[in-house]
Amino acid sequence: MHFLKSMVGRKIVMAVSGLMMVLFVVAHLLGNTSIFAGPNAINAYAMKLHELVPLLWSYRVVMIVMLSLHFFYGIQLTLENNKAKPQAYTVKKSLSATFAGKTMIWTGLILGAFLVYHLLQFTFQVTNPEISADRNLDPLGRPDVFHMVVLTFQKTLISLIYVAAMIALAFHLTHGIQSFFQTLGLNxxxxxxVIIKSGTVAAVIVFLGFIAIPIIIFVGILKG
Ligand code: HEM
Structure with a gap:
């Protein structure tokens, strides 16, 4: 409890929960690239994931805990930092003074809102029920995730929402990765x-990987 009351303790919680989410995001990006191999690949991949029920739920519970901790302490630390602004700035001037550093709370909140929308769309499949994968099975009787994703990104507004959210993700990751090393005292x-450069490069790679999917579908290179 004392650990969570100290600034350092809470920052370590932010760093560890952030790292877990970065690992998830990278794994999710790699899984999503199966869409480029066509309907069979991504539908088989989604089916496999759903078959691993105990594992899927254990990881979901861990991720919900990580996300909640990151959200709660992120808001709390920002409010405390804002109250003690002059001090906060002298301590970590170099990293926090960047645009990405100053907007962490906003890019984080945008990502939170995006995540709610994204889960309603692709996991619970309630935003566009007519193209839901669970209701539209492929010829092999599997949920047709491929067509759900393709038909989703053919819609302009949705593609724009995704690109905007990925921009927020890129900024959040850029500063988040740098901040992780700072918290662990490695800078x-x-x-x-080197940390600043690698954080930025990693964020740009994740950004390009994710926006490739809506863009390639939207411009008609990948069709349903
Ligand atoms: C173009 C970008 C993206 C695409 C095409 C995409 C696609 C998908 C799909 C199809 C699912 C449902 C998987 C299934 O249940 O079979 C899903 C779930 C999910 N996505 Fe994404 N995603 C994208 C970006 C992101 C980003 C940037 C994040 C995090 C910041 C994210 C977080 C999640 C989460 C947490 C789930 C729920 C996983 C679960 O069921 O436990 N996604 N995504």
């Missing part, structure tokens, strides 16, 4: 430039 004058 010094020598490593800081």
């Amino acid at each position: 010094n004058d020598r490593t800081l430039p």
